[in-house]
Amino acid sequence: MTSQQLPRVCVIGAGPSGITAAKRLQDHGIPFDCFEAGDEVGGNWYFKNPNGMSACYQSLHIDTSKWRLAFEDYPVPDEWPDFPHHAQLFEYFKNYVDHFGLRDKILFDTLVTAAERQPDGRWLVTASDGRTRAYDALIVCNGHHWDPRMPDYPGEFDGVLMHSHAYNDPFDPVDMRGKRVVVVGMGNSGLDIASELSQRFLAARLTVSARRGVWVLPKYVHGAVGDRRRMPPWIPRKVALKMKQRFVRKFRGEMEFYGLPAPDHKPFEAHPSASEEFLHRAGCGDIAFKPAITALEGPRVRFADGSVEEVDVIVCATGYHISFPFFDDPELLPDSDNRLPLFKQMMKPGIDNLFYLGLAQPLPTLVNFAEQQSKLVAAYLTGRYLPPDPDGMREDIRAAETARTGRYYDSPRHTIQVEFEPYVRDMQREMARGAKRAAAAGNALPVPARALDRV
Numbered sequence: 001m002t003s004q005q006l007p008r009v010c011v012i013g014a015g016p017s018g019i020t021a022a023k024r025l026q027d028h029g030i031p032f033d034c035f036e037a038g039d040e041v042g043g044n045w046y047f048k049n050p051n052g053m054s055a056c057y058q059s060l061h062i063d064t065s066k067w068r069l070a071f072e073d074y075p076v077p078d079e080w081p082d083f084p085h086h087a088q089l090f091e092y093f094k095n096y097v098d099h100f101g102l103r104d105k106i107l108f109d110t111l112v113t114a115a116e117r118q119p120d121g122r123w124l125v126t127a128s129d130g131r132t133r134a135y136d137a138l139i140v141c142n143g144h145h146w147d148p149r150m151p152d153y154p155g156e157f158d159g160v161l162m163h164s165h166a167y168n169d170p171f172d173p174v175d176m177r178g179k180r181v182v183v184v185g186m187g188n189s190g191l192d193i194a195s196e197l198s199q200r201f202l203a204a205r206l207t208v209s210a211r212r213g214v215w216v217l218p219k220y221v222h223g224a225v226g227d228r229r230r231m232p233p234w235i236p237r238k239v240a241l242k243m244k245q246r247f248v249r250k251f252r253g254e255m256e257f258y259g260l261p262a263p264d265h266k267p268f269e270a271h272p273s274a275s276e277e278f279l280h281r282a283g284c285g286d287i288a289f290k291p292a293i294t295a296l297e298g299p300r301v302r303f304a305d306g307s308v309e310e311v312d313v314i315v316c317a318t319g320y321h322i323s324f325p326f327f328d329d330p331e332l333l334p335d336s337d338n339r340l341p342l343f344k345q346m347m348k349p350g351i352d353n354l355f356y357l358g359l360a361q362p363l364p365t366l367v368n369f370a371e372q373q374s375k376l377v378a379a380y381l382t383g384r385y386l387p388p389d390p391d392g393m394r395e396d397i398r399a400a401e402t403a404r405t406g407r408y409y410d411s412p413r414h415t416i417q418v419e420f421e422p423y424v425r426d427m428q429r430e431m432a433r434g435a436k437r438a439a440a441a442g443n444a445l446p447v448p449a450r451a452l453d454r455v
Protein backbone atom coordinates (compact mmCIF):
# COMPACT_ATOMS: atom_id res chain seq x y z
CA MET A 1 0.00 0.00 0.00
CA THR A 2 1.52 3.38 -0.93
CA SER A 3 1.22 6.48 1.21
CA GLN A 4 -0.84 8.08 -1.58
CA GLN A 5 -3.66 5.67 -0.82
CA LEU A 6 -3.66 6.28 2.91
CA PRO A 7 -5.84 8.96 4.46
CA ARG A 8 -4.33 12.39 4.89
CA VAL A 9 -4.22 13.52 8.50
CA CYS A 10 -4.16 16.83 10.33
CA VAL A 11 -2.50 16.92 13.76
CA ILE A 12 -3.36 19.94 15.92
CA GLY A 13 -0.51 20.80 18.32
CA ALA A 14 3.19 19.94 18.52
CA GLY A 15 3.50 19.44 22.25
CA PRO A 16 4.73 16.04 23.48
CA SER A 17 1.47 14.39 22.34
CA GLY A 18 1.46 15.92 18.86
CA ILE A 19 5.09 15.13 18.05
CA THR A 20 4.85 11.50 19.09
CA ALA A 21 1.60 11.11 17.11
CA ALA A 22 3.38 12.67 14.12
CA LYS A 23 6.29 10.27 14.52
CA ARG A 24 3.94 7.26 14.49
CA LEU A 25 2.15 8.53 11.36
CA GLN A 26 5.50 9.00 9.66
CA ASP A 27 6.60 5.46 10.66
CA HIS A 28 3.54 4.08 8.87
CA GLY A 29 3.81 6.28 5.81
CA ILE A 30 0.59 8.12 6.62
CA PRO A 31 0.65 11.62 5.07
CA PHE A 32 0.06 14.41 7.58
CA ASP A 33 0.52 18.05 8.50
CA CYS A 34 1.02 19.16 12.09
CA PHE A 35 -0.12 22.65 13.06
CA GLU A 36 1.55 24.39 15.97
CA ALA A 37 0.43 27.75 17.37
CA GLY A 38 3.87 28.47 18.85
CA ASP A 39 7.26 28.91 17.19
CA GLU A 40 8.72 25.68 18.65
CA VAL A 41 7.65 22.23 19.79
CA GLY A 42 7.38 21.33 23.48
CA GLY A 43 3.96 22.76 24.37
CA ASN A 44 3.62 23.18 28.11
CA TRP A 45 7.35 22.53 28.61
CA TYR A 46 8.35 25.61 26.61
CA PHE A 47 8.73 28.22 29.38
CA LYS A 48 7.28 31.60 28.35
CA ASN A 49 6.05 30.05 25.10
CA PRO A 50 5.21 33.14 23.03
CA ASN A 51 1.81 31.61 22.24
CA GLY A 52 0.87 32.29 25.88
CA MET A 53 -0.36 28.72 26.42
CA SER A 54 2.40 27.26 28.59
CA ALA A 55 1.71 26.96 32.32
CA CYS A 56 5.39 26.48 33.12
CA TYR A 57 6.99 28.46 35.91
CA GLN A 58 10.70 29.16 36.24
CA SER A 59 11.36 26.62 39.00
CA LEU A 60 9.19 23.83 37.56
CA HIS A 61 10.65 20.34 37.61
CA ILE A 62 8.52 17.53 36.33
CA ASP A 63 6.94 15.34 39.01
CA THR A 64 7.28 12.26 36.84
CA SER A 65 10.73 10.73 37.01
CA LYS A 66 12.98 10.47 33.96
CA TRP A 67 12.53 6.69 34.15
CA ARG A 68 8.86 6.96 33.30
CA LEU A 69 8.50 9.89 30.93
CA ALA A 70 10.84 8.86 28.07
CA PHE A 71 9.47 8.02 24.64
CA GLU A 72 10.09 4.33 24.05
CA ASP A 73 12.25 4.88 20.97
CA TYR A 74 14.21 7.90 22.21
CA PRO A 75 15.99 7.57 25.57
CA VAL A 76 16.47 10.58 27.82
CA PRO A 77 20.07 11.71 28.44
CA ASP A 78 21.93 9.59 31.04
CA GLU A 79 23.13 12.68 32.90
CA TRP A 80 19.59 13.91 33.65
CA PRO A 81 18.58 14.13 37.30
CA ASP A 82 15.70 11.95 38.43
CA PHE A 83 13.24 14.83 38.05
CA PRO A 84 14.44 17.06 35.21
CA HIS A 85 13.85 20.79 34.89
CA HIS A 86 11.45 22.09 32.25
CA ALA A 87 14.38 23.40 30.18
CA GLN A 88 15.77 19.85 29.90
CA LEU A 89 12.42 18.50 28.75
CA PHE A 90 12.16 21.29 26.19
CA GLU A 91 15.57 20.30 24.75
CA TYR A 92 14.53 16.64 24.70
CA PHE A 93 11.40 17.37 22.65
CA LYS A 94 13.30 19.57 20.18
CA ASN A 95 15.95 16.85 19.77
CA TYR A 96 13.27 14.17 19.28
CA VAL A 97 11.71 16.13 16.42
CA ASP A 98 15.08 16.75 14.76
CA HIS A 99 16.28 13.18 15.27
CA PHE A 100 13.23 11.73 13.52
CA GLY A 101 13.11 14.40 10.81
CA LEU A 102 9.67 15.72 11.77
CA ARG A 103 10.42 19.43 11.77
CA ASP A 104 9.54 19.97 8.09
CA LYS A 105 6.07 18.54 8.67
CA ILE A 106 5.22 21.06 11.37
CA LEU A 107 3.65 24.39 10.42
CA PHE A 108 4.89 26.66 13.21
CA ASP A 109 3.20 29.92 14.26
CA THR A 110 0.01 28.54 12.75
CA LEU A 111 -3.00 28.39 15.03
CA VAL A 112 -5.90 26.19 13.93
CA THR A 113 -8.94 28.43 14.20
CA ALA A 114 -11.63 26.08 12.86
CA ALA A 115 -12.01 22.38 12.16
CA GLU A 116 -15.33 21.48 10.53
CA ARG A 117 -16.48 18.00 9.60
CA GLN A 118 -18.16 17.96 6.20
CA PRO A 119 -21.22 15.83 5.37
CA ASP A 120 -18.88 13.46 3.46
CA GLY A 121 -16.74 13.08 6.61
CA ARG A 122 -13.70 15.08 5.49
CA TRP A 123 -12.33 17.79 7.78
CA LEU A 124 -11.90 21.35 6.60
CA VAL A 125 -9.20 22.91 8.74
CA THR A 126 -8.75 26.68 8.77
CA ALA A 127 -5.62 28.19 10.26
CA SER A 128 -4.25 31.62 11.17
CA ASP A 129 -2.31 31.70 7.88
CA GLY A 130 -5.70 32.31 6.27
CA ARG A 131 -5.79 28.98 4.42
CA THR A 132 -8.35 26.19 4.63
CA ARG A 133 -7.11 22.67 3.93
CA ALA A 134 -8.94 19.37 3.62
CA TYR A 135 -8.04 16.24 5.59
CA ASP A 136 -9.41 12.72 5.86
CA ALA A 137 -8.77 12.46 9.60
CA LEU A 138 -8.10 14.79 12.51
CA ILE A 139 -5.89 14.17 15.53
CA VAL A 140 -6.41 16.69 18.32
CA CYS A 141 -3.35 17.20 20.55
CA ASN A 142 -3.95 20.76 21.76
CA GLY A 143 -3.29 19.97 25.44
CA HIS A 144 -5.54 20.56 28.44
CA HIS A 145 -3.43 22.77 30.70
CA TRP A 146 -3.77 26.16 29.05
CA ASP A 147 -7.35 27.45 29.61
CA PRO A 148 -7.42 28.56 33.28
CA ARG A 149 -10.43 27.61 35.42
CA MET A 150 -10.99 30.59 37.73
CA PRO A 151 -13.23 30.35 40.80
CA ASP A 152 -16.21 32.66 40.83
CA TYR A 153 -16.06 34.43 44.21
CA PRO A 154 -18.75 36.90 45.25
CA GLY A 155 -17.55 40.43 45.99
CA GLU A 156 -14.72 42.65 44.85
CA PHE A 157 -11.02 42.29 45.60
CA ASP A 158 -8.64 45.25 45.79
CA GLY A 159 -5.50 43.14 45.43
CA VAL A 160 -4.20 40.97 42.60
CA LEU A 161 -6.32 37.95 41.68
CA MET A 162 -4.46 35.68 39.27
CA HIS A 163 -4.33 32.09 38.05
CA SER A 164 -1.25 29.92 38.51
CA HIS A 165 -1.06 29.76 34.71
CA ALA A 166 0.24 33.34 34.77
CA TYR A 167 2.79 32.71 37.53
CA ASN A 168 6.41 32.76 36.31
CA ASP A 169 8.47 33.32 39.46
CA PRO A 170 8.24 35.20 42.78
CA PHE A 171 8.86 38.52 41.00
CA ASP A 172 6.96 38.03 37.75
CA PRO A 173 4.21 38.98 37.03
CA VAL A 174 3.87 40.21 40.67
CA ASP A 175 6.69 41.01 43.07
CA MET A 176 5.62 38.83 45.99
CA ARG A 177 8.18 40.14 48.46
CA GLY A 178 6.46 41.34 51.61
CA LYS A 179 3.01 40.45 50.26
CA ARG A 180 0.26 38.54 52.06
CA VAL A 181 -0.47 35.76 49.63
CA VAL A 182 -3.21 33.16 49.45
CA VAL A 183 -2.64 30.17 47.16
CA VAL A 184 -5.92 28.45 46.36
CA GLY A 185 -5.81 24.72 45.69
CA MET A 186 -3.54 21.87 46.66
CA GLY A 187 -2.79 20.29 43.32
CA ASN A 188 0.80 20.09 42.13
CA SER A 189 1.05 23.70 40.93
CA GLY A 190 -0.47 24.92 44.20
CA LEU A 191 2.00 22.95 46.29
CA ASP A 192 5.00 24.11 44.22
CA ILE A 193 4.04 27.77 44.23
CA ALA A 194 3.12 27.79 47.93
CA SER A 195 6.41 26.06 48.83
CA GLU A 196 8.35 28.59 46.80
CA LEU A 197 6.61 31.73 48.10
CA SER A 198 6.53 30.60 51.72
CA GLN A 199 10.26 31.25 52.07
CA ARG A 200 10.57 33.97 54.71
CA PHE A 201 12.39 36.41 52.43
CA LEU A 202 9.49 36.30 49.96
CA ALA A 203 5.84 36.45 51.05
CA ALA A 204 5.08 38.18 54.35
CA ARG A 205 2.45 35.52 54.97
CA LEU A 206 1.58 32.47 52.91
CA THR A 207 -1.82 30.87 53.31
CA VAL A 208 -3.10 27.86 51.42
CA SER A 209 -6.86 27.75 50.99
CA ALA A 210 -8.51 24.50 49.94
CA ARG A 211 -11.99 22.99 49.96
CA ARG A 212 -10.53 19.67 51.07
CA GLY A 213 -7.22 18.30 52.23
CA VAL A 214 -5.03 16.18 49.98
CA TRP A 215 -2.52 13.39 50.44
CA VAL A 216 0.92 14.74 49.61
CA LEU A 217 2.78 11.78 48.19
CA PRO A 218 6.53 11.26 48.36
CA LYS A 219 8.72 11.35 45.25
CA TYR A 220 11.32 9.14 46.88
CA VAL A 221 10.64 5.97 48.82
CA HIS A 222 13.47 4.53 50.91
CA GLY A 223 15.96 6.53 48.86
CA ALA A 224 14.65 5.40 45.48
CA VAL A 225 12.41 7.14 42.95
CA GLY A 226 8.84 6.31 43.95
CA ASP A 227 7.23 6.06 40.51
CA ARG A 228 9.65 3.30 39.45
CA ARG A 229 7.89 0.91 41.84
CA ARG A 230 5.27 -0.99 39.88
CA MET A 231 2.67 -3.41 41.13
CA PRO A 232 2.92 -6.78 39.38
CA PRO A 233 0.07 -6.92 36.81
CA TRP A 234 -1.27 -10.16 38.30
CA ILE A 235 -2.31 -8.43 41.54
CA PRO A 236 -6.01 -7.51 41.25
CA ARG A 237 -6.44 -3.73 40.95
CA LYS A 238 -8.52 -3.38 44.11
CA VAL A 239 -5.94 -5.30 46.14
CA ALA A 240 -3.12 -3.25 44.61
CA LEU A 241 -4.94 -0.04 45.51
CA LYS A 242 -5.40 -1.15 49.14
CA MET A 243 -1.71 -2.05 49.39
CA LYS A 244 -0.66 1.34 48.00
CA GLN A 245 -3.02 3.18 50.34
CA ARG A 246 -1.70 1.31 53.37
CA PHE A 247 1.85 2.02 52.31
CA VAL A 248 1.32 5.78 51.95
CA ARG A 249 -0.36 6.03 55.37
CA LYS A 250 2.52 4.17 56.99
CA PHE A 251 5.32 5.87 55.08
CA ARG A 252 4.00 9.45 55.22
CA GLY A 253 1.80 9.37 58.31
CA GLU A 254 -1.43 11.34 58.59
CA MET A 255 -1.46 14.76 56.94
CA GLU A 256 -2.62 16.44 60.17
CA PHE A 257 0.79 15.58 61.69
CA TYR A 258 2.25 18.28 59.44
CA GLY A 259 -0.51 20.79 60.16
CA LEU A 260 -2.45 20.10 56.96
CA PRO A 261 -6.24 19.71 56.84
CA ALA A 262 -7.32 16.07 56.97
CA PRO A 263 -8.21 14.68 53.52
CA ASP A 264 -11.80 13.47 53.18
CA HIS A 265 -10.66 10.60 50.96
CA LYS A 266 -8.04 7.88 50.95
CA PRO A 267 -4.68 8.10 49.14
CA PHE A 268 -5.02 7.60 45.37
CA GLU A 269 -8.72 8.49 45.38
CA ALA A 270 -7.63 11.85 43.93
CA HIS A 271 -5.07 12.84 41.32
CA PRO A 272 -1.94 12.72 43.47
CA SER A 273 -0.16 15.81 44.66
CA ALA A 274 3.51 14.97 45.08
CA SER A 275 6.07 17.10 46.85
CA GLU A 276 9.08 16.60 49.08
CA GLU A 277 9.14 20.27 49.99
CA PHE A 278 5.60 21.16 50.89
CA LEU A 279 5.21 19.12 54.07
CA HIS A 280 8.54 20.35 55.33
CA ARG A 281 7.57 23.99 54.70
CA ALA A 282 4.23 23.37 56.45
CA GLY A 283 5.98 21.63 59.34
CA CYS A 284 8.28 24.66 59.69
CA GLY A 285 5.20 26.81 60.22
CA ASP A 286 5.77 28.87 57.07
CA ILE A 287 2.44 27.85 55.52
CA ALA A 288 -0.94 28.47 57.15
CA PHE A 289 -4.12 26.64 56.11
CA LYS A 290 -7.62 27.92 55.57
CA PRO A 291 -10.77 26.36 54.10
CA ALA A 292 -12.32 27.64 50.86
CA ILE A 293 -12.69 31.36 50.16
CA THR A 294 -16.35 32.39 50.44
CA ALA A 295 -16.17 36.10 49.64
CA LEU A 296 -13.90 38.91 48.57
CA GLU A 297 -14.34 42.06 50.65
CA GLY A 298 -12.10 44.78 49.22
CA PRO A 299 -8.71 44.38 50.89
CA ARG A 300 -9.93 41.32 52.82
CA VAL A 301 -10.82 37.73 52.07
CA ARG A 302 -13.46 35.74 53.95
CA PHE A 303 -13.04 31.98 54.44
CA ALA A 304 -15.57 29.22 55.00
CA ASP A 305 -14.73 29.03 58.73
CA GLY A 306 -15.87 32.67 59.10
CA SER A 307 -12.37 34.06 59.48
CA VAL A 308 -11.30 37.16 57.56
CA GLU A 309 -7.77 38.13 56.50
CA GLU A 310 -6.10 41.09 54.84
CA VAL A 311 -4.62 39.81 51.58
CA ASP A 312 -2.55 41.35 48.77
CA VAL A 313 -2.42 38.54 46.20
CA ILE A 314 -4.56 35.47 45.49
CA VAL A 315 -3.02 32.83 43.23
CA CYS A 316 -5.67 30.39 42.02
CA ALA A 317 -4.10 27.02 41.31
CA THR A 318 -7.55 25.77 40.47
CA GLY A 319 -7.01 23.76 37.32
CA TYR A 320 -8.07 24.08 33.71
CA HIS A 321 -11.01 23.83 31.37
CA ILE A 322 -10.74 21.26 28.62
CA SER A 323 -11.15 23.44 25.53
CA PHE A 324 -11.31 23.00 21.78
CA PRO A 325 -11.92 26.53 20.46
CA PHE A 326 -11.68 25.31 16.84
CA PHE A 327 -14.81 23.14 17.19
CA ASP A 328 -18.31 24.59 16.87
CA ASP A 329 -20.21 21.33 17.07
CA PRO A 330 -21.29 20.86 20.73
CA GLU A 331 -21.05 17.08 20.21
CA LEU A 332 -17.27 17.45 20.04
CA LEU A 333 -16.97 19.58 23.18
CA PRO A 334 -16.94 18.65 26.86
CA ASP A 335 -19.75 19.77 29.14
CA SER A 336 -19.20 22.45 31.80
CA ASP A 337 -17.92 19.77 34.20
CA ASN A 338 -15.11 18.75 31.82
CA ARG A 339 -16.92 15.55 30.76
CA LEU A 340 -16.34 14.25 27.23
CA PRO A 341 -16.91 10.48 27.16
CA LEU A 342 -14.60 8.84 24.62
CA PHE A 343 -13.82 5.27 23.64
CA LYS A 344 -10.39 4.46 25.10
CA GLN A 345 -10.13 8.19 25.91
CA MET A 346 -9.74 8.81 22.18
CA MET A 347 -12.72 8.20 19.91
CA LYS A 348 -16.26 9.47 19.81
CA PRO A 349 -18.76 6.76 18.84
CA GLY A 350 -20.19 7.44 15.40
CA ILE A 351 -17.30 9.67 14.28
CA ASP A 352 -14.79 7.46 12.56
CA ASN A 353 -12.04 9.94 11.71
CA LEU A 354 -11.44 12.00 14.84
CA PHE A 355 -8.97 11.21 17.64
CA TYR A 356 -8.30 13.12 20.83
CA LEU A 357 -4.79 12.23 22.04
CA GLY A 358 -3.30 13.12 25.40
CA LEU A 359 -6.77 14.00 26.67
CA ALA A 360 -6.17 12.20 29.93
CA GLN A 361 -4.65 12.67 33.34
CA PRO A 362 -2.63 9.47 33.45
CA LEU A 363 -0.57 8.30 36.37
CA PRO A 364 2.35 8.59 36.50
CA THR A 365 2.80 10.46 33.23
CA LEU A 366 1.07 12.25 30.39
CA VAL A 367 4.30 13.06 28.54
CA ASN A 368 4.51 9.74 26.65
CA PHE A 369 0.88 8.66 26.95
CA ALA A 370 -0.08 9.68 23.41
CA GLU A 371 2.83 7.58 22.15
CA GLN A 372 0.87 4.53 23.29
CA GLN A 373 -2.45 5.85 21.98
CA SER A 374 -1.00 6.62 18.57
CA LYS A 375 -0.29 2.89 18.06
CA LEU A 376 -4.02 2.28 17.88
CA VAL A 377 -4.59 5.29 15.63
CA ALA A 378 -1.90 4.22 13.14
CA ALA A 379 -3.18 0.63 13.09
CA TYR A 380 -6.69 1.94 12.46
CA LEU A 381 -5.73 4.33 9.66
CA THR A 382 -3.78 1.56 7.91
CA GLY A 383 -6.62 -0.98 8.11
CA ARG A 384 -5.07 -3.18 10.81
CA TYR A 385 -7.50 -2.27 13.59
CA LEU A 386 -11.26 -1.80 13.71
CA PRO A 387 -13.08 -0.59 16.82
CA PRO A 388 -16.34 -2.15 17.99
CA ASP A 389 -19.54 -0.71 16.53
CA PRO A 390 -20.83 2.54 18.17
CA ASP A 391 -23.01 0.61 20.66
CA GLY A 392 -20.03 -1.51 21.65
CA MET A 393 -17.95 1.64 22.09
CA ARG A 394 -20.64 3.22 24.29
CA GLU A 395 -20.78 0.10 26.42
CA ASP A 396 -17.01 0.24 26.90
CA ILE A 397 -17.18 3.96 27.79
CA ARG A 398 -19.87 3.23 30.42
CA ALA A 399 -17.75 0.51 32.00
CA ALA A 400 -14.69 2.80 32.11
CA GLU A 401 -16.81 5.61 33.62
CA THR A 402 -18.15 3.29 36.32
CA ALA A 403 -14.63 2.18 37.23
CA ARG A 404 -13.42 5.78 37.33
CA THR A 405 -16.25 7.19 39.41
CA GLY A 406 -15.94 4.31 41.85
CA ARG A 407 -12.30 5.11 42.31
CA TYR A 408 -11.96 8.95 42.41
CA TYR A 409 -14.07 11.56 44.15
CA ASP A 410 -16.44 13.48 41.90
CA SER A 411 -14.73 16.58 40.49
CA PRO A 412 -13.94 18.18 37.09
CA ARG A 413 -10.36 17.27 38.03
CA HIS A 414 -11.03 13.56 37.69
CA THR A 415 -13.10 13.21 34.53
CA ILE A 416 -10.08 12.11 32.49
CA GLN A 417 -8.13 10.30 35.19
CA VAL A 418 -6.50 7.01 34.11
CA GLU A 419 -3.72 4.72 35.26
CA PHE A 420 -0.99 4.38 32.66
CA GLU A 421 -0.12 0.66 32.87
CA PRO A 422 -3.65 -0.75 33.17
CA TYR A 423 -4.71 1.58 30.34
CA VAL A 424 -1.92 0.33 28.07
CA ARG A 425 -2.62 -3.33 28.90
CA ASP A 426 -6.30 -2.77 28.15
CA MET A 427 -5.45 -1.04 24.87
CA GLN A 428 -3.16 -3.89 23.83
CA ARG A 429 -5.98 -6.36 24.41
CA GLU A 430 -8.35 -4.11 22.47
CA MET A 431 -5.89 -3.83 19.59
CA ALA A 432 -5.69 -7.62 19.39
CA ARG A 433 -9.49 -7.85 19.30
CA GLY A 434 -9.66 -5.01 16.77
CA ALA A 435 -7.04 -6.69 14.56
CA LYS A 436 -9.38 -9.69 14.24
CA ARG A 437 -12.32 -7.43 13.39
CA ALA A 438 -10.18 -5.66 10.78
CA ALA A 439 -9.05 -8.95 9.25
CA ALA A 440 -12.66 -10.13 9.07
CA ALA A 441 -13.43 -6.91 7.16
CA GLY A 442 -10.63 -7.66 4.71
CA ASN A 443 -8.32 -5.01 6.23
CA ALA A 444 -10.12 -2.34 4.23
CA LEU A 445 -9.23 1.25 5.13
CA PRO A 446 -11.96 2.49 7.50
CA VAL A 447 -11.13 6.10 6.55
CA PRO A 448 -10.83 6.47 2.78
CA ALA A 449 -8.23 8.81 1.25
CA ARG A 450 -10.27 11.58 -0.34
CA ALA A 451 -8.65 14.84 0.73
CA LEU A 452 -6.94 15.82 -2.49
CA ASP A 453 -6.29 19.48 -1.69
CA ARG A 454 -2.58 19.46 -0.81
CA VAL A 455 -0.80 22.10 1.30
Ligand SMILES: Cc1cc2nc3c(=O)[nH]c(=O)nc-3n(C[C@H](O)[C@H](O)[C@H](O)COP(=O)(O)OP(=O)(O)OC[C@H]3O[C@@H](n4cnc5c(N)ncnc54)[C@H](O)[C@@H]3O)c2cc1C
Nearest residue numbers: 013015016017037043044055063064112143358365366367
Ligand atom coordinates in the same frame (compact mmCIF):
# COMPACT_ATOMS: atom_id res chain seq x y z
C1 LIG B 1 2.48 23.00 35.99
C2 LIG B 1 2.34 21.71 35.27
C3 LIG B 1 3.06 20.60 35.70
C4 LIG B 1 2.95 19.40 35.02
N1 LIG B 1 3.66 18.32 35.48
C5 LIG B 1 3.54 17.14 34.83
C6 LIG B 1 4.26 15.99 35.29
O1 LIG B 1 4.94 16.03 36.31
N2 LIG B 1 4.14 14.84 34.58
C7 LIG B 1 3.39 14.77 33.44
O2 LIG B 1 3.36 13.71 32.82
N3 LIG B 1 2.68 15.82 33.01
C8 LIG B 1 2.74 17.00 33.67
N4 LIG B 1 2.01 18.07 33.23
C9 LIG B 1 1.06 17.90 32.12
C10 LIG B 1 1.54 18.40 30.76
O3 LIG B 1 0.40 18.95 30.16
C11 LIG B 1 2.05 17.24 29.92
O4 LIG B 1 3.27 16.78 30.47
C12 LIG B 1 2.30 17.53 28.46
O5 LIG B 1 2.77 18.83 28.23
C13 LIG B 1 1.06 17.26 27.60
O6 LIG B 1 1.44 17.32 26.25
P1 LIG B 1 0.39 17.73 25.13
O7 LIG B 1 1.15 17.72 23.87
O8 LIG B 1 -0.81 16.86 25.23
O9 LIG B 1 -0.09 19.21 25.52
P2 LIG B 1 0.75 20.56 25.57
O10 LIG B 1 2.08 20.33 26.15
O11 LIG B 1 -0.15 21.54 26.22
O12 LIG B 1 0.93 20.95 24.03
C14 LIG B 1 -0.16 21.33 23.24
C15 LIG B 1 0.37 22.06 22.01
O13 LIG B 1 -0.71 22.35 21.13
C16 LIG B 1 -0.55 23.65 20.63
N5 LIG B 1 -1.88 24.15 20.27
C17 LIG B 1 -2.94 24.31 21.11
N6 LIG B 1 -4.01 24.75 20.42
C18 LIG B 1 -3.63 24.85 19.13
C19 LIG B 1 -4.28 25.25 17.95
N7 LIG B 1 -5.58 25.62 17.94
N8 LIG B 1 -3.60 25.25 16.78
C20 LIG B 1 -2.29 24.88 16.76
N9 LIG B 1 -1.61 24.50 17.86
C21 LIG B 1 -2.28 24.48 19.03
C22 LIG B 1 0.11 24.43 21.76
O14 LIG B 1 0.79 25.55 21.27
C23 LIG B 1 1.05 23.38 22.33
O15 LIG B 1 2.32 23.42 21.73
C24 LIG B 1 2.09 19.29 33.90
C25 LIG B 1 1.33 20.40 33.49
C26 LIG B 1 1.45 21.58 34.18
C27 LIG B 1 0.61 22.74 33.75
